[in-house]
Structure formats: C-alpha cells, structure tokens
Amino acid sequence: MTRRHMLLLGPLLLFLAAAYLIPFLGVMRWSVTLPEPGLHQYRAALTDPLVQSVIWRTLRICTMVTVITVAAAYMLALIWVRSGPVARVLVELCILIPFWISVLTRAFGWLALLSNRGLVNSWLEALGIIDLPLVMVRNEFGVVVGMVHFLIPFAVFPIATAMRNVDERVLMAARSMGASRARIFWQVFVPMTRPGILGAMLLVFVFSLGFFITPAILGGGRSVMVAELIYLRLFQSPNWGLAAAMSVILMAGVGLLIALLLRQLGERTAR
C-alpha cells in the first residue's frame, strides 16, 4: 500500500478516535479519579460480592452461549458448504434474514414466544403436555436462547471458510482406505476445520461478553450481565467511578481475547 492509499484510511481513523478512543480515555480517567483519585474503584469492583457474582454469571452464560452457538453453527455450515443448491439457498436465507431484523425486535419476538403466556406455553398447555407454564424468560435460559439466536450467523462464516478449505481429495484418500463416514467426520474433517472452530468460539465469546439489550429484555433484570450492571451503576444507583472501572476491566478482557483471536488467525494464514 502506498502512502496515498493510507490517506484513504484517514476519515475512518479520525472517526474511531473521536467516537471510541477519546471517550474511552475519558472513562479510564473517571475510573481513577471519581469520586477521588486512586485505584479504590478497581479494588471495589473486584471485591464487591454483587460485581463478582455478575462477572461469574457473565462468564457462565457466555461459555454456554459459545458452546451452543458454535455447535449449531457447525451443523448449519456443514449443510451450507456440503449440500445441494436448494439446501444451500435455504441456509443462506436462514443466515441472512436475522441480519435484517434489529436486535430489539428479535428480543421481543423471543419474549412473545417464550413468556408464561407466550405461544410455546399456550400450545404446550393446549396439547395437554404441561399444566403450569414453563418459565423460559426472565432467567438465564431466555438469555441464552436470545443470544445464541443472535450470534449463530457470526459463527457460521469462519467455520464455513475452514470447511471450504478442506481438500476433497483428503476425504477421498480416507474413504479409499476403508474409513467409515463417522470416522472420516470425527478424525479427519473436524480436526481439519479446527482453526475455524477456534476462531468462531473466540469471536462469539468476545461478542457475547458485551451483550446488553438481549439479557436486559429476556433476563428481565434477574440475570444481570456485566454490561447491564455498568448501565445500572451509571443511571439507576449512580457510581460513575465504579462503572468506569468495570468498563475498563471488561475492555481489558475483550482486548486480551481479541489478541488471542488475531494470533489464531495469523497462524492459520501463515500455514
């Protein structure tokens, strides 16, 4: 890239600096100055039992979401990459349509489906399968469902790319040796797509750490995650210094994971 081409990046860098970097520097300043200078807000953030329980819940939900999302995305990508044209178009629609609907609309959609008087519970009751409604929202279950639904498309792309890179002849070689389909899938195909799986896992995990709207709506204030807690400390029971310290901790965690992700991607392209 020539220097003149680099100039084209200028407006973007300027925007990022104005919209993210400078405000974040401000947040970092708050975290060590409010209400008085020092690191006590970080100490508070890391020792407060409420904050600790929220961090644990966030990690637990994000881990579950990551495992379920990547497993589902793997199956979807498998159909997308390795089946006939009709199935391929169907999968493409399934991946693209969610992108056109806002995250808010989708969260309320799940609420309409899963709430105590929602579609799923009324059907199950009408069919006589259950007497009392299943509690599927205002808890972690609802949060996980909503987050998985949002994140699957993001996991499909890296996995599908890895699957497309698998040389068909390697699979043929395995077949010629008499290997069964199951053995080829688990011992050849899955290991060969490992870079895509790892990339998708990191991507989904990092993404899910900062989720706000979906847990706020489907968790109904009972399954508070880190981002929502930060919001509460800003606007409900104000303690801006603590909110700022939690933001910085979250950013540091996300930054660490992104560094890992980039290293993983770097290794994949180097190979």
Next chain:
Amino acid sequence: MARTERKAAEIDATGIGKSFGTFKALTDVTLTIARGEFLTLLGPSGSGKTTFLMVLSGFEPPTTGRLLLDGRDMTDISPEERGFGMVFQGYALFPHLTVEENIAFPLKVQRRGRAEIRRRVAEIIEMVGLGGHGHKRPAGLSGGQQQRVALARALAYEPPVMLFDEPFSALDRNLRSQMQDEMRRIHRETGTTFVFVTHDQEEALTLSSRIAIFEAGCLQQIGSPRDIYERPGNRFVAEFLGDINVLPIRDGKLEGREVTVQGDPDGDLAIRPEYMRIALQAPAEGNAVAARLTDLTYLGGVTRLNLRTAGGAELVLSVPTAELSDGLTPGAEIWATWPGERAFML
C-alpha cells in the same frame, strides 16, 4: 472383503463408458490390467485417463460396462470396500497428523494390533526413505517427502491395487526422476498391481510395463512402451508419443523417388527422428528424399537437424553427433535416408 490376503489383483474392464450430462468422458474402454503389472494411463488433459482411474477406484460409477476384480464383479462396490491404495496429485495427506499417524491411519481403520501397527509403520517409513521424519507434520516436509508419505500411507495396508493420479506433477525435474526410480523399486519390492495416470510421455516410458494411450475418451492403444513407440496403432498415438516425421506417399513414390512401402502405396509414411540419417550426395539405392538443412541444434551426444524437402515437408532428425561432418551448416542441400523396415504407414 479379506483384502489383506491378496497381494496383487487383476482387473478386467469391459465396455466402460462414462457420461457427465451430454459430455462423454469415456467411451467403450475395454482392457485387462494384469496381476502385478505397472500400467500407465497416458493422454493429454481431457482425454479421459483420470476419469478411467476414478472408475477403477470406485469414486465415479461407470455409465456403462463392467469391472471385474480377480474375476468377481466389482462394478457396484464402494471405494471403501475396494480398499485400493490411492495417491493423489497434491498428496492429500492428513494435515493434523504426523507422518507416523498418517501412515497408521489405514491400519487403525483395519483394527490391526498396536504392536503390529508400530512395526508396519516403522518398516514402511524405511522403505520409502523417510527415516527420522516420523514425528513431523506434513507442513514441515518438502514436496518430495510429502509424496513419499502419501505413497507410504497407501502402501501400508498392502492393497491389491495401487492407483496414482499424476502424483509427481508438482515436483521439479530432478526430484521427479528420483521419485520415478523409487517408484520402480517399490513396485518390484511389493509386487502389487500399479495403475498410474500421467500426461508426461517420458514418465510413462520410464515407469511402465505397459502404456494405455487415451484420447477423446477412447482407448487408442495399449502395449509395452517399445510396442507403442515403434509400432503406433494410429496417427494420434504416433504423434503424441515423441516426435515423428510424416511424409505423403503417392503410388509408392515420395517426391518422385521409389520408397519401401508396406501395404497401401498411397498414404502417409511415418519414421521416428532417430532412425533417419543424412547423406551429402544422392544415394544410388535405398530410401531417400532430397532436402535443405534449415536448422541444426547441438545437444551433446546427439544433434538435432531440421530439414525441409523440395516438396515442402518438414523433417526432424536426431543423429549421433559422432556421425556428422564438421562443415555442415544451415542452407546445405543434402539427403535424408532411412532403413525401409523402420518406416510404417499411418
């Protein structure tokens, strides 16, 4: 199928045809691959040679025809059950496994014992000359070494037939001829039936006990390298395998001079460049044609001469340099001669 008990198998293909939509990739191919032979399928790209190999492997079911393995019908048997060893262009190694694990893979599929697998892997690694590389991943090996792993992996379970799809096309010239020598040695040592696809004529001549020439989806000729080179069955085979001079004959005469012709006195006479010689004066008798020397290329032991006859036919001669006089330069008016028994009609 008890595939481990057979060392080498015989294959009979009868009337094999393969169509992809309206495109006929193979038409009525009938041939027998003898037990333990080294058969090369040779042809230009798109000639159907690879399709025929895929039919043999079981990955492409033929549209017509039958395949027999040791006299038993295997046309509808899956590639997994055929258990032929396959070596692909681009090697097709398992990138996440080490050299040893790659070679052990088919043995594990066959549920051989641990001790036997270890012994067999060590033995085969020695055989293909990969000693000391057993714990490396394919990405850490050179192209030639990866090719050896692919060969070892396919040989490990002693398949009755080995199929090769242009395995050396990515290797440089030196490595290639080295691998060809190894290939012949391994073929001798294992005694297995080898079927080898290539578009390289020299490779086919070097390696095979027999060559099958394909063109436009049809088997043109099958025979020993010498047969095919010296007695090509048709014009395509004659021109595809090495250089050949083609001279139009009318009424038993070439440009007014009587020549030895077997069969039809009208047609095209073909002579290989290395069987033609030059004469500075018109020979009193024998086969000859007057020509002007247009170019001369010194190649060490032999010199390549390009000639144009009075009638306008282009000739190529490959003459031992020792037989040529020094003063020969382009523009010289000379004669090209040949022994009658080395010429054949196309």
